[in-house]
Amino acid sequence: MSVITVENISKHYIIDHKRGKGTNSLRDAITGTVKGWFGSHETADDLTHEEFWALRDVNFSVEQGDRVGIVGHNGAGKSTLLKILSKIVEPTNGSVRIKGRVASLLEVGTGFHPELTGRENIYLNGSLLGMRRDEIRKAFDEIVAFAGVERFLDTPVKRYSSGMYVRLGFAISAHLNPEIMIVDEVLAVGDADFQKKSLGKMRDNSASGRTILFVSHNLTAVQALCNKTLYFEKGQLIEQGETNQVVASYLSKVSRTRLRLAWETPEEAPGNDLVRVRRIELIPEYPAGATHIDVRTPMRIQFEFWNMMDRANLNLSLHLYSLTGECIFNVGSDSTAYGKGLIQGECVIPGYFLNDGTYTISIMIVKDTVTPLYNMEEGITFDVEDFREGVAWYGKWPGYVRPQFPFRVQALEPIIDIR
Structure with missing residues (x-):
């Protein structure tokens, strides 16, 4: 029904x-209100x-x-x-x-x-x-x-x-x-x-x-x-x-791939009066013969921003999200005192860490480790493709991460046939 x-x-x-x-x-808005008090109103021709x-x-x-x-x-x-x-x-x-x-x-x-x-x-x-x-x-x-x-x-x-x-x-x-x-x-x-x-x-x-x-x-x-x-x-x-x-x-x-965003001057860049973003870029280090990011690919994430404050303790906080909106991880840099000028940060995501899928990186500039100055919510978006060797199963590999941890398996004693 x-x-x-x-x-x-x-x-x-x-x-x-x-x-x-x-x-x-x-x-x-204030000017318009004051004009209204004195009988000056916008006409239809103004709109x-x-x-x-x-x-x-x-x-x-x-x-x-x-x-x-x-x-x-x-x-x-x-x-x-x-x-x-x-x-x-x-x-x-x-x-x-x-x-x-x-x-x-x-x-x-x-x-x-x-x-x-x-x-x-x-x-x-x-x-x-x-x-x-x-x-x-x-x-x-x-x-x-x-x-x-x-x-x-x-x-x-x-x-x-x-x-x-x-x-x-x-x-x-x-x-x-x-x-x-x-x-x-x-x-x-x-x-x-x-x-x-x-x-x-x-x-x-x-x-x-x-x-x-x-x-x-x-x-x-x-x-x-x-x-x-x-x-x-x-x-x-x-x-x-x-x-x-x-x-x-x-x-x-x-789903879309966007590996670099850059602005030439602070005036056109996103941010505010304290900090403005100059560049965010994901730089893949492709394995031999590869032309796209797959689960093997290490990646460097570089971020540059203009600091307009005379002196401030600043650090970067990087969030990696799945396309479904879940935060996969958050990692932060050390807080350091900086004067006015251009500041660069870099984070490395190793190969054999992310599973195949689509991911988005956001970067936050933080003051004194507690006060967010600017959060760039949608920075880099990228796809990670699958890659397998020596595996006969080709179903969807579960999870967002796909690390290669040491995993030892051994026989502790021989099997005795008691038939």
Whole structure:
């Protein structure tokens, strides 16, 4: 039985731009406000209008008990879709039919009143979901235990951290028996234990007949939870079907190799007033006869940045991520005092360390070992291909790393034939 039916929905926005001007600065905003006080207003001739389709002609249906992942780049239309399904915004065209009570967790603090305590917000959210007071009371202790906010239950939630907000919001949504749960990327705010617990709870809810819609950039979480997946790109539904198949298709489209990024001057380089990136480059040391990176290939990662501070203790922190969003490792350099000027760092990844797959390197410049000055989240992206010698099995080698550790096997005594 279909509990969600989406037919030809589109969402259209008009974006206004000032003629001949880029992004408004704070000064522009203040100037505009002051002009408004004295009756000087922009006319229609001062603005240009851009049409933007956040969603276009989207069709799909969701069966009861399905766990549906929604994947795609930022700006693909995922969050707009969830807001339409949650009845926060209306579609420009098309229709949506939903059977059942919906609980949505779309951003930190959704459905919370900041002045109310955690205890009061549990009852408020339950009431918004149509629950009776005795039903809420029955689930109350389990909600509090799951969220881990016992000590702060009678504290106004405006004093909660973002992680506490998410834990309590998810616990309420998951325990107050909605027929349909809609969860956006907000779970990424929680720690690893909470994410694991939340995925398990959503899986349990689905086993009891509840339906889950789950947006995440963490494709591993999508594969672990969801039996079906929708892939969106530029507001259009590109593919839908079994999760592993759709995720593989999505990865094949977004996978790309980018081994060098460089900027000539600090003015055009990414960064801020303290530090700016000059170059990040991955330099493979190909084995004889090889022309591409494979599991044997050692790699040097070089990073250069301009330091604009007179004196600062700085170090580099390098993160290596899989394309599914998991951090494979993080390694940092020593903290050293530097003056103004160009600084270079280098890290070596040995051969026979990474398994085949697609990886992304991010670099963070850190001051005094604790204060991030700039985080270059998407630096180098590269593919590692498979290579095997003397192995007759050619299935997918499991894991993200593929080291060649010493591994001795020997017979300790001869086998005695007792027949």
